[in-house]
Amino acid sequence: MKQLSYFLVLCGMILLNACSKSSVHFKPPVEYLPFQEEKGGFWGMIAPDGEVLFSGEFKEEPTVVMNGRFFVKNGDGLWEMYTAEKKPRKLGDEYLEVVSFYEDITPVVRKNQNIELINLDGKTVCTLDKVDGNRVLEVYGFSEGIAVFRTSAGYGCINTSGEVVIKPVYADMKPCSEGCIVAVDKKYKDADKSERKYCVLDKSGNVKSEISVKNVEDIAPVFKEGLLPIEIEDDNSEIKAGLIDEDGEWVVKPSSKMRGVSYVYNGHFVFNGSDGCGLKNIEGETVIRAKYKNLSFASDDMLIYENEKGECGLLDLQGNKLFEDTYNKMYGVFADKYLLVKESANNWAFIDKEGKTLSNKTDIYNVGLGMGGVKVSSDYFSYEALFAEMGITKDGFGKYGYGMTAAEIAGAGKADAKPERYTGAYSDNYSETILKCSVTYGAVFTEKMAAYDSNGICSFSGNTPKVVSAIIPAYGKLADKSDETYNSAKAYIAKIGKIVSDEDNSVTYDIGNGKQIIVLNNGGSIVFIMGEKSRTDALPVPEGSTKEPIEEDEAFQPDNSQTGNTVSSSGSGALSSILSTRKLTYNDIKSLDKSQLRILRNEIYARHGYIFKSADLKAYFSKYSWYKPLYSDVTSRMSGIEKYNAAFIKKYE
Incomplete structure (x- = not known):
């Protein structure tokens, strides 16, 4: 709406x-x-x-x-x-x-x-x-x-x-x-x-x-x-x-x-x-x-x-x-x-x-006709409050409880959780901003979340997730604080679990009932993963664990001659107008090469005034009058659709 x-x-x-x-x-x-x-x-x-x-x-x-x-x-x-x-x-x-x-x-x-x-x-x-x-x-x-x-x-x-x-x-x-x-x-x-x-x-x-x-x-x-x-x-x-x-x-x-x-x-x-x-x-x-x-x-x-x-x-x-x-x-x-x-x-x-x-x-x-802001948002921060607001408990993370069914997981993260949308999905995720930190929650299943039966009726499976996860990128309030955040996360989980292994940037806790919580520090983000011991032996990389905004190597030099659905005088042409209005599909981007995808994805951040560190991106977006580099973190300014599209484009880069 x-x-x-x-x-x-x-x-x-x-x-x-x-x-x-x-x-x-x-x-x-x-x-x-x-x-x-x-x-x-x-x-x-x-x-x-x-x-x-x-x-x-x-x-x-x-x-x-x-x-x-x-x-x-x-x-x-x-x-x-x-x-x-x-x-x-x-x-x-x-x-x-x-x-x-x-x-x-x-x-x-x-x-x-x-x-x-x-x-x-x-x-x-x-x-x-x-x-x-x-x-x-x-x-x-x-x-x-x-x-x-x-x-x-x-x-x-x-x-x-x-x-x-x-x-x-x-x-x-x-x-x-x-x-x-x-x-x-x-x-x-x-x-x-x-x-x-x-x-x-x-x-x-x-x-x-x-x-x-x-x-x-x-x-x-x-x-x-x-x-x-x-x-x-x-x-x-x-x-x-x-x-x-x-x-x-x-x-x-x-x-x-x-x-x-x-x-x-x-x-x-x-x-x-x-x-x-x-x-x-x-x-x-x-x-x-x-x-x-x-x-x-x-x-x-x-x-x-x-x-x-x-x-x-x-x-x-x-x-x-x-x-x-x-x-x-x-x-x-x-x-x-x-x-x-x-x-x-x-x-x-x-x-x-x-x-x-x-x-x-x-x-x-x-x-000038400015009024200041529409509202103010609390800037209070403590790690204890962050993890508590994230809903890190023995039972799950955020809206995702470990024992939830596929239907319950889908309904927790989405308003329109129809099984037809999950017939090819082995996972689900959603994001929210907590204490001005961007948090992504994920749930990974061993089988498809939904399927059609012989009568053509689609329904959710009764499966529960293999793991649930919560990911905090180390930027914004947590920029350059990955080690501090990691140590605070370990201290928080130590209150609800017992350490069973402590390796470099990875600690595993036993939280009872055969479940474990693993805390990872990958430098770009801090990751919490919950699952049964037998299910966490070979963990996948959780969705959303990459650092945002993602800026790849500095080798790309913009090609101003690109036309069509790629780069135009106002940004990324036809696709620019839909980056914030609807979710992209594969058909939207299938004709774009890696460099074009990179420009398209970073345009989402540029539209919100992100200050790029990569020289080529900074030079490219500075050509446009709408680009105003104002913020080192724009996550809280991005809509759910924009976050989805940024992650979607990244998968094909």
Whole structure:
């Protein structure tokens, strides 16, 4: 299922992006925007009337000002908080991750620490350690006095004091809006979209209603004027959109003429039709026909349009142009009074509702619209906590129990565990990020996990795994710490087992009931393997044990003349667009040679800003404007599909 942007919901930025559901106004409003007076210049802050608060103060781009505060990164790449004054004052500490002050409390995290809530003075209100024995892993920005948080047990809500108001027992949860929270019960966590159901909670966690809409393709995170945009897939795989109320009842029924709808403003909503974007009222009547490339609300009574030429302007709710002038871009950040427009490639300005340009008191070469992060993730780390969160026990690792059947193993790691998908499989695996470390779990069988019988019916075998494994690559937080991680892993397993052999980079423990755990140090990763003694004598190399990102020898020199499905001016051609959208098949890559496969696989990491160590890869991807080398570890930024595709391509290199 597609995930709508939590960031856009919290920020409420009025952007021109294909009739998006992101049009929610700022609460509180943005008070100042970061700006540069010239290319490459230092950043200052400017008000919507063009009044400069300060200029040329910060090398890095600050966030917008909300509640009188903004964040900006220092020379070490850490966030600092400042007051929005003529001479900004630094408050609080240095932070690894932050969320802007949507309210007067916000979550932050310092290096190697648990998540904290801080106030406008930078003082720590509380530290979020564990809830019901499970570590708090993520906290989102506050909305209506509560914030969504996540532990390994699920999603819940806290108040501004850090007290749990809704226990973390949900598989998914959206931010609070109009006193309502859209959530998914854990029983529907792995359900197909035809069976998945949403519920509406109040701020205390009481279920107000259940949304019984079937085949939900996309659901907006928040209510606006009591209505929630929803997209469904009909029996013909066609996407239709409509609006439901808090009781889960259709107010505007899905229609084939509406492939998407926006939030409701003043009884109206933008819809995306086959010919473009238009406007309807909640009675379903078309007010503005679908003729614009993009359409979004600037305020309750104004719409920003973009025509086919890419020109932007302003309409009233009847579709009348409020002025004839058009601009390259237009944002409704301060829509109650002013609009931000891009007049030319190197010039921004503020205009009023009549299109009159305000008297510029300074040049505006560039403006910033950043808010910091969507959420913060705990940076707390200890080996004891890592192995405990990984679920390293006598019974198995993670979701894989040693005695599970093939059906149970498949169902534990995948939501769509149909036996037909496992007829040729002798193993299964899944990955997750724990304490910002990438962990891959595997299960290896001696026979195929599923097969067809003589009647053509496919079913899982009753076999149990030969071994189960857990693998931690030695990068990211564990970079250059393979020996330290290995020694800590041995100490952890020594608490639950007895050493029976200790060889170079390999220790075997007896854990009772005829089972053993072997801990391996291969330099690139630390591997835990569980099995019966007779089954672990000839162990296979566990899936996922290779170090990521994998960079082979330095001999490859990119061939810029490659065409077709390999290397093009934008990356890897046709395959680039599917690396993150679906799992690759052999037919996708069968025509590629080893060097082409290497480029394709590493493009996955490059798209997330990985800093390559191999000179040829660094040189190759640096040619593209989209490549921004920012991170030494991008695993936590990669989706499950991307991780699968990286491992899949590697097998054929």
